[in-house]
Amino acid sequence: MKEFILQVALDAPLDFCFDYRWEGAPGADVLPQVGQLAIVPFGRREVAGMIVGIGDQTDVPADKLKNALAVHRQLPPLSREWLALCRFAADYYHRPLGEVVIPALPKNLRGLKTVSLDRALKKLNKPREAHNATPANVPALNPAQQDAADAIAGATGFAPHLLYGVTGSGKTEVYLHAAATILSQANNHDNPAQILIMVPEINLTPQLEGNIRARFPNVMVATLHSGLAEGERLGNWLAAHLGHARIILGTRLALLASLPHLKLIIIDEEHDPSYKQQEGLRYSARDLAVWRARQLAIPLVLGSATPSLETWHHAQSGRYRQLDLRERAVRDAVLPTVRLINMEHDKPFEGITSTLLAALKLRLDRGEQSLLFLNRRGYAPVLACDACGWISNCTRCTAFMVLHKPDHRLRCHHCGLEHRIPKACPTCGNVDIQPLGRGTQRVEEGLQSLLPTARLLRIDADSTRRKGSAQAAFDSVHRGDVDILIGTQMVAKGHDFQNLTLVGILNPDTALFSQDYRASERLFAQLMQVAGRAGRVAQKEGGSASEVLIQTRYPQHPLYAAIIAHNYDRFANELLAERRQAGLPPFIFQALLRAEARELSIALEFLHTAAAAVTQSGIIINDPIPMTMTRVANVDRAQLLVECPSRPALQAYLSVWIAALRQIKTRARWSVEIDPVDI
């Protein structure tokens, strides 16, 4: 009876692996393998861990060493490539390996019960023979699309591409053609291929999933996103892991799926902030995709009308190959006309200028649809008392309680605190307390009074809280049951509305002067995206083209000039020049140390100690500062930014520094984020 020592990575905030004893059963020839899951005792619990090494020695004293309880042997082991990807992510983001590996696996795989595995494999549709994978209903490509698809499918080795094309220029067709070519090539050589297509939010883009399934009727398509039920998640994950699924469509979490035959990665809307995980392991799925494509020596496509400045920089410098789609692929479609409405001259009533109101009436008369975009939900962002100056502050956060009129509540969007709307000022008793500012609910109310016959529909996180209600709302717009759609950024993504000819942007100015230097980049992307909802209709005979009206107090701002000209190139180049001048990303690399405690002084004291813990030339350590929103849910937060022009130098420093931070005795909770985006 031979005894082995398993090195097991566990999902615990401990930066090392744990050793377990494994005694092979007498006569058993099946040994545990690296890449298999083991169930092990850990403290008083039993948890799943990943076997990352097998040996016959350990430093762990015999009285501490425990036996592994079981090994998942019916599952093919995770590949060395997959483990290397996880190890890279763990190293790069300075987190324990198990914290990357274990959450990347379906929950149902992590339990003691192994029977569910067989059932999930029954449940799966058997893949049909892939040699017959002839795409159905293939539209012809224009020359630019054809060149792009050929470049991607014909690339050899690691080949990152920026597919740069405005909304409606037919990026999806390029993806599908490149995918079809790579799938068929692989099949001819009896060498299966898998293609990973990532999208920002799968729930908002059901059309893409439908298109893919229709185009590849003989290929198994699996989706991976957080909205799946656990059973479905396990089945789809297994389909990818076993190589049955040839196309995997998913959100950022799909990047960490096991894809043994991966031959192409596509990231649609690569600039989208949702590719950055904002809790736990704060990874960038886009950045990890680049690493994974390099590791496997395969092509990568980053698609966007408004690329992130990181990607744009790489394309400009020639590290990524840029593929341009300069024309709209939809026949007769023209780019929407963008006009500014100067709110200094045309004072808004109920948040709507007379120019915009007239444009809305025109669409109503013509039986066409309009979209009003306002990135602020609720009725009003704050309730205030004129008499004594009271405002509806949240008692637990550095934030206002937002007025939600339909359910008669004040609600904090940060900690969830709620109470009834007071009838009078809580401090002075004044009954005349007023909402300040305007959210989607208030716009809906005001607009209904201005246009009593119009059929309005508000789409935001509040109106679509129930499962499936967002889809129902979008369906009613498609059916033509709605004249004017009022929405937050939820309406900006994915959906094409055939009869929509007017987009009104109500109040975009706040982002122009934000402390966050990325705000203007994001605003541009958001405006382009929401404007794209309108321009998809072919120009009607005798009618005018679709129109985007932007209400602003700063019509001279260069961002708007770029929007009007549909010229992201120049705007992006100007932003890049500013970033270079100011020493901001992508010309510098950053890490952010966050600390939180019941008292701000505790967090700040920790950060000051941290700032002095390890100094090194070339590493810029900024002053610790309270976060803009200092208090959330009665916890005070502060942060410390560390910068360096060299990524390897920053990484080397972080390894030493974080080890030193672990030695600091503090009551603050802290974490380090690499490449932070919201600072």
Place this chain on the structure above:
DNA sequence: AGCACGCCGACT
């Protein structure tokens, strides 16, 4: 992270 143990305040 969990989950224990351990030592001081308001209650069945």
Place this chain on the structure above:
DNA sequence: GTCGGCGTGCTC
């Protein structure tokens, strides 16, 4: 006299 607050320490 107990129940329970969260500080501290450990997990192969």
